Amino acid sequence: MKSYVYPAATSTARALIRYIIDMMNREPERIFYLAFSGGTTPSLMFDIWAHEFREETPWMRMRIFWVDERCVSVSDSDSNYGTMLRLLLQEVGMPDEYVYPIHGDCRSPAQEAKRYSDLVSSTVPLRRGFPTFDIVLLGAGDDGHTSSIFPGQEYLLSSFHPYEKSINPYNGQPRIAMTGCLLFSARKLIFLITGKNKTEVVYDILKSGDTGPAAYVAHHAADVDIFTDIEIDG
Numbered sequence: 001m002k003s004y005v006y007p008a009a010t011s012t013a014r015a016l017i018r019y020i021i022d023m024m025n026r027e028p029e030r031i032f033y034l035a036f037s038g039g040t041t042p043s044l045m046f047d048i049w050a051h052e053f054r055e056e057t058p059w060m061r062m063r064i065f066w067v068d069e070r071c072v073s074v075s076d077s078d079s080n081y082g083t084m085l086r087l088l089l090q091e092v093g094m095p096d097e098y099v100y101p102i103h104g105d106c107r108s109p110a111q112e113a114k115r116y117s118d119l120v121s122s123t124v125p126l127r128r129g130f131p132t133f134d135i136v137l138l139g140a141g142d143d144g145h146t147s148s149i150f151p152g153q154e155y156l157l158s159s160f161h162p163y164e165k166s167i168n169p170y171n172g173q174p175r176i177a178m179t180g181c182l183l184f185s186a187r188k189l190i191f192l193i194t195g196k197n198k199t200e201v202v203y204d205i206l207k208s209g210d211t212g213p214a215a216y217v218a219h220h221a222a223d224v225d226i227f228t229d230i231e232i233d234g
């Protein structure tokens with residue numbers, strides 16, 4: 001695992017955007033399949049991306065998917081798709097046909113997880129039988145959750161269904177989560193974790209054991225980077 005540490009959330013976000021653009025520029029013929037996380041952390045990155053990196057980003061070679069979604073409507077501030085749509089995709093005029101949202105406003109989260117699993121399996125290139133994203137961007141909660149896999153839901157890490165229904169244990173909100181089979185088959189996993197309240201989870205990822213879903217994924221995936229503004233001594 002490689003860690004990239006910056007003084008602030010803004011410099012961390014800028015560095016990560018440059019890193020993704022550089023990765024894409026190294027393979028100029030390739031279509032990149034990217035899965036984005038939601039929550040509050042990537043919002044700053046989306047905003048900076050739209051306003052500072054619009055011209056140099058090869059948008060037309062990106063196919064945009066999601067790591068997880070909260071079961072709410074697109075207009076709800078909790079919607080991971082809605083947030084990225086407003087802050088980035090609409091701002092840069094990303095064509096709809098390159099964007100594959102999870103339908104958070106579905107009636108049945110389990111059925112939507114199945115629909116999205118099928119969509120991803122038939123759209124994202126397969127390696128060893130599993131859809132393989134070029135980049136999966138992950139966040140982590142201060143409780144150690146990642147994707148929408150919370151502590152106590154570790155069975156989702158060994159699921160062979162690409163996406164499954166999960167539940168936010170703090171408020172009962174249904175969610176749809178990328179599971180272990182996709183997380184562990186990604187070409188590159190990148191954690192973006194900023195803010196002092198995340199010090200413990202960054203410590204666990206870098207120094208400790210498999211103390212929660214985020215640390216477990218970081219320790220067991222093939223190629224993992226972490227971008228953070230949290231300095232862990234030693």
Ligand SMILES: O=C1O[C@H](COP(=O)(O)O)[C@@H](O)[C@H](O)[C@H]1O
Pocket residue numbers: 037038039040041042067068069070080138139140141142145146147148
């Ligand atoms: O609920 C979620 O939490 C994590 C972390 O979110 P943050 O608000 O603390 O940045 C996120 O990675 C995940 O996609 C999201 O749905």
